[in-house]
Amino acid sequence: MDIFEKLKILTDSAKYDVACTSSGVDRTSPKGEGIGTARSHGICHSFSSDGRCISLLKVLMSNECVYDCAYCQNRSSKDVKRATFTPKELADLTINFYKRNYIEGLFLSSGVIKSPNNTTELMIETIRILREEYKFYGYIHAKAIPGTGNGLVNELGLLVDRMSVNIELPSSQSLLSLAPDKSKESILKPMGFIKERLNESKELAVYKGVPKFVPAGQSTQMIVGASPETDFSIIKLSEGLYDKYKLKRVFYSAYTPIVESSRLPSLDTKPPLLRENRLYQADWLMRVYGFSAGEILNEDNPMLNPYIDPKCNWAVNNPEKFPIDVNYATHENLLRVPGIGILSAKKIISARKFGRLSFADLKKLGVVLKRAQYFIVCSGKTHENMRINQSRIINSLLSKAALERFLGFQQGVQVSVFDGFSGIERKENNLMALSGQL
Amino acid sequence: MNKDEFRNIDICCRYDGSFYGMLSCIFESFEKREMPIQIKSDDFSMFRMKGIETNEEKAERILNAIPKKIGNEALKYLKLAYLANIEEKEIALIHFLKEGFKCGRKFIQLINTGWCPVKKVVTGALTNKYLEKIQKGVNLLTLDSQRFIQFVRFSEIDGALVSIIEPQNQVLPLISNHFVERYPNEKFLIYDKTHKTGLIYMDGEIRLEHIEEYQMPLLSEKEKDYQKLWKLFYNTVAIEERKNEKCRMNFMPKKYRKNMTEFM
Ligand code: SF4
Numbered sequence: 001m002d003i004f005e006k007l008k009i010l011t012d013s014a015k016y017d018v019a020c021t022s023s024g025v026d027r028t029s030p031k032g033e034g035i036g037t038a039r040s041h042g043i044c045h046s047f048s049s050d051g052r053c054i055s056l057l058k059v060l061m062s063n064e065c066v067y068d069c070a071y072c073q074n075r076s077s078k079d080v081k082r083a084t085f086t087p088k089e090l091a092d093l094t095i096n097f098y099k100r101n102y103i104e105g106l107f108l109s110s111g112v113i114k115s116p117n118n119t120t121e122l123m124i125e126t127i128r129i130l131r132e133e134y135k136f137y138g139y140i141h142a143k144a145i146p147g148t149g150n151g152l153v154n155e156l157g158l159l160v161d162r163m164s165v166n167i168e169l170p171s172s173q174s175l176l177s178l179a180p181d182k183s184k185e186s187i188l189k190p191m192g193f194i195k196e197r198l199n200e201s202k203e204l205a206v207y208k209g210v211p212k213f214v215p216a217g218q219s220t221q222m223i224v225g226a227s228p229e230t231d232f233s234i235i236k237l238s239e240g241l242y243d244k245y246k247l248k249r250v251f252y253s254a255y256t257p258i259v260e261s262s263r264l265p266s267l268d269t270k271p272p273l274l275r276e277n278r279l280y281q282a283d284w285l286m287r288v289y290g291f292s293a294g295e296i297l298n299e300d301n302p303m304l305n306p307y308i309d310p311k312c313n314w315a316v317n318n319p320e321k322f323p324i325d326v327n328y329a330t331h332e333n334l335l336r337v338p339g340i341g342i343l344s345a346k347k348i349i350s351a352r353k354f355g356r357l358s359f360a361d362l363k364k365l366g367v368v369l370k371r372a373q374y375f376i377v378c379s380g381k382t383h384e385n386m387r388i389n390q391s392r393i394i395n396s397l398l399s400k401a402a403l404e405r406f407l408g409f410q411q412g413v414q415v416s417v418f419d420g421f422s423g424i425e426r427k428e429n430n431l432m433a434l435s436g437q438l
Numbered sequence: 439m440n441k442d443e444f445r446n447i448d449i450c451c452r453y454d455g456s457f458y459g460m461l462s463c464i465f466e467s468f469e470k471r472e473m474p475i476q477i478k479s480d481d482f483s484m485f486r487m488k489g490i491e492t493n494e495e496k497a498e499r500i501l502n503a504i505p506k507k508i509g510n511e512a513l514k515y516l517k518l519a520y521l522a523n524i525e526e527k528e529i530a531l532i533h534f535l536k537e538g539f540k541c542g543r544k545f546i547q548l549i550n551t552g553w554c555p556v557k558k559v560v561t562g563a564l565t566n567k568y569l570e571k572i573q574k575g576v577n578l579l580t581l582d583s584q585r586f587i588q589f590v591r592f593s594e595i596d597g598a599l600v601s602i603i604e605p606q607n608q609v610l611p612l613i614s615n616h617f618v619e620r621y622p623n624e625k626f627l628i629y630d631k632t633h634k635t636g637l638i639y640m641d642g643e644i645r646l647e648h649i650e651e652y653q654m655p656l657l658s659e660k661e662k663d664y665q666k667l668w669k670l671f672y673n674t675v676a677i678e679e680r681k682n683e684k685c686r687m688n689f690m691p692k693k694y695r696k697n698m699t700e701f702m
Contacts, residue, residue: 007667011674032622032642044689045588046700048676051685058675096664097671099599099624100592100699256679271679350547 001083007093009083013063013074014109017221018253022055022104022139024216025161034135036098036105038161038216043104056107056141057097061085061123065111067181069168071226073258074111084113087126095134105139105161106130116147120156127159139216146186150193154213157197162216162248165191167241170234174227177263194218195245221251224279225272226264230302232293235282239293242286252279278304285310288342289335312338315375316393322375323382327356339371359383444473444536451528453490455479457520460528461497463490467532468500477528500535508538511546515576521608524575526568533568549573583612589690590617590628591699593665595655599626602654602697610637610646618644665699672700 023042029035044053062084063074073080085093094106108126113119123142130136141162144153157163165187169175172184194214201213220241224234238250254271257264282304285291289311296310297303305313315322315338324333326348334345344367351357351365358378362369373383374393444467451466451474453459463477475485504513519531538545549569586609592599599621603609610630614637617626621639628637629652636649657665695701 004667004670007670008674011671015675015677028619029622035621035623037616037619043588046672046698047686047690048672049683049686050676050678050680051682051689052676052680053689054672054675057671093667096594097668099594099621100664100668101590101601101620102668102699256677273680 003089003093006083006085006089007059009081010059010061010063010085013111014058014060014107016253016256016258017058017107017109018052018251021053021141021249024248025139027137029135029137034137035095036136036138038104038137038139045101045103055104056139057094057103057105058107059085059090059109061090061108061110061119061126062113063111064113066114067112067179069179069181070261070263071178071223071255071259075259078259084122085126087122087129090126091129091134094130095136098136098138103138105136105141107141109143110145112145112147116145117149117152119145120148120152124152124156124159127156131159141216144190144194146182146190148190150190153190153193154197157194157213158211160214162219163194163214164219164221165194167220167222167237167250169227170222170224170229170237171227174229178227191218191220191245198246217248218245219247219249219251221253223255224252224276225255225269230297231275231279231282231304232297232299232302234279235286235293235296238283239286250283252276252283274306275304278306278310282310285314290332291336309338311336312371323377324375325377325379326362327352327379337372337375339368339375344368444471444532447472447474448485449474449488450476450478450483450485451490452481452483452487453477453479454492456492457517458494458497459490459492460520460531461500462493463528464532464535465493465496465500466490468535473529473532476526504535504538507542508535508545509543512538515546515549515572518576518579518612519572521611522572522575522579523607524571526571527575530568530571533566534572537566537569579607579609579612582607583609585694587613587616589694589698591697592626593654593657594661595657597625599624600654601626601628602631602652603628604631604696606632606693608633608635610635613637614639614644614646665702668699 021042022038023040025038026040027038029037042055044055046054048054060074062082063080064082064084065072065074065076068075068077090106090108094103097103098105106127108123110119110123113122127140127142130140139162140160141164142156142160144156144163144165146165153163167187168179168182175182175184175187195218197213198217201210204210222234222237234252241247241250254273254276255265255269256271257267257269260267282291282293282296285296286293291314296314304310308316315336321336324337326334331345331349334340334348335342340348344365347365348357348362348367351361356379357365359369359373359381362372362378369383373386376383451463453463459479460477463474467473474488476483481487501513504516516531516534519527519534524530537548541548582605586603586605590601590603590613592601594600608630610628610633613628617628617637618639622642624639625641626637626639629649630636631652634648634650636647636652638645638647
């Protein structure tokens with residue numbers, strides 16, 4: 001099989017993985033040897049027609065697989081054409097793409113060829129050629145295949161920038177039903193091992209020359225919409241993973257049906273993109289704005305609202321926390337105001353040192369008041385002295401049509417409302433596309 | 439007349455287009471407290487022309503005064519503005535420096551946040567049309583250079599990496615460091631067709647050179663194969679069910695696509 005066909009098959013079967021980022025480490029080659037750099041903010045080199053960032057050569061080592069995960073097009077029981085790169089082929093492809101400024105590096109995952117160890121050895125050999133023979137200092141992200149021995153995970157970790165173990169599905173019941181060869185334990189074990197090694201590596205970092213273990217940390221991803229978990233249980237799980245395993249990122253991947261199965265949504269189901277987008281927003285609130293999962297959702301209200309972003313939703317449901325005074329509020333509280341982001345909060349804090357800010361000042365600073373005005377006062381005064389009440393706020397945040405559906409949603413009438421709304425225009429989907437640069 | 443004010447004169451000052459030449463014009467304007475109606479580096483003007491000699495010493499005096507009186511950031515800003523595509527750039531920069539010397543060290547804050555430390559109010563730098571122009575031009579230049587770091591595409595020609603770009607701004611000086619660090623042991627040429635300038639890196643040395651014309655040489659079979667492989671990857675990695683043209687356009691506007699392999 002020629003390299004063209006291999007590349008096609010092994011890209012096609014890797015494309016549903018979402019974590020295509022090259023961020024988290026800053027590095028230039030020591031003494032100007034070899035080739036390559038890594039930039040901590042990441043660089044997107046192109047955008048595919050779905051608007052997603054292309055930062056890394058994202059391929060599988062092989063789409064052979066001895067496992068039989070129901071949602072996967074590479075599962076052993078499926079009749080598809082199989083291909084496997086040789087380590088040299090893949091290393092050459094990577095270095096040549098890199099030279100032409102197509103990519104920042106490699107994102108390598110794989111089906112399980114004979115055994116997890118066997119697969120990992122092939123991946124290690126590929127990356128070893130890149131790092132040792134080609135002296136490649138660009139970015140490499142590798143998947144740790146559940147079931148791989150600690151020794152090999154360690155070896156891989158010393159060669160790459162980031163490692164990830166996919167959680168795959170948000171609960172052990174779903175794993176059991178859809179990915180019977182994987183278990184919660186087999187996934188969490190390497191995750192735990194990576195975390196331990198990361199800690200050790202940090203302690204050793206004081207000694208020069210000790211090779212760094214996954215300097216850009218570890219991440220994971222899970223499929224959303226293939227199984228029945230609520231958003232609440234999903235973000236609870238993410239919160240736990242951030243806490244316990246010190247993950248850098250959790251990625252969410254809207255399930256795109258590619259296989260027919262009675263255990264899965266039917267083939268004509270649209271991927272729940274809006275839901276995926278809301279999950280990223282909720283995740284951002286937890287990682288960057290200091291919200292807890294319990295503040296965003298709860299048992300009685302377990303799904304993210306499709307009509308309004310999670311921060312607005314939280315604000316609308318917590319009227320007692322508002323209004324806050326921009327002249328005195330803490331940084332943390334400023335960030336909780338709908339419409340005020342990191343940049344606006346920073347501007348407000350640096351400008352108010354010079355004197356009290358009025359609404360006119362905020363406008364000149366470039367703070368967008370459209371939403372914020374309902375939640376803030378300037379030295380006790382509301383914007384244009386308007387009276388703020390709950391229904392006015394909701395009215396102003398939503399269009400009329402959306403409002404009716406929103407109210408229905410609030411009362412729990414349409415719990416499965418997401419299914420029907422993947423077609424809603426996604427204004428704020430930029431988060432997803434940019435994830436390569438965040 | 440207010441001593442801060444410059445006398446307007448109906449003269450077009452002409453300089454050689456260099457950075458030091460521009461600074462020499464600015465120096466002259468400050469020294470004589472005169473604001474020419476135009477400052478240009480070509481011969482096309484309806485006004486009476488006056489040639490300004492490039493004078494390194496005068497230029498250096500301005501370069502030295504800026505960090506002391508306004509700050510290093512302002513100097514950086516001035517250099518960026520020189521590279522940017524700004525209408526009436528030289529005149530705008532005289533206004534920029536005039537305001538700068540008046541405000542002192544807090545000037546950059548005015549540019550960045552719109553807070554004016556002299557009048558102690560948020561004025562928005564944007565009340566001054568020249569500052570606004572410069573700010574916009576510099577922002578565009580910065581954005582442009584980030585985009586070219588992403589979207590430059592090289593072809594391997596006889597062991598060297600070659601790329602042609604057509605930027606609106608002079609991005610080469612801003613992206614050169616990035617590529618030198620990325621390819622410390624390669625040879626490369628990035629040719630800016632708009633400004634007829636080449637960024638050349640060879641044997642560990644980097645330089646900018648005026649190149650009147652340059653065309654991409656014929657590609658080898660190996661090179662064509664890699665370009666095909668890249669297109670194949672690019673088209674395969676997209677997920678049909680997620681198609682989103684608007685989003686793609688946002689992050690990769692049409693004007694950048696012209697010389698990109700995946701669109702050729
Ligand atoms: S392990 Fe499961 S998800 Fe991974 S390639 Fe094999 S079948 Fe697919």
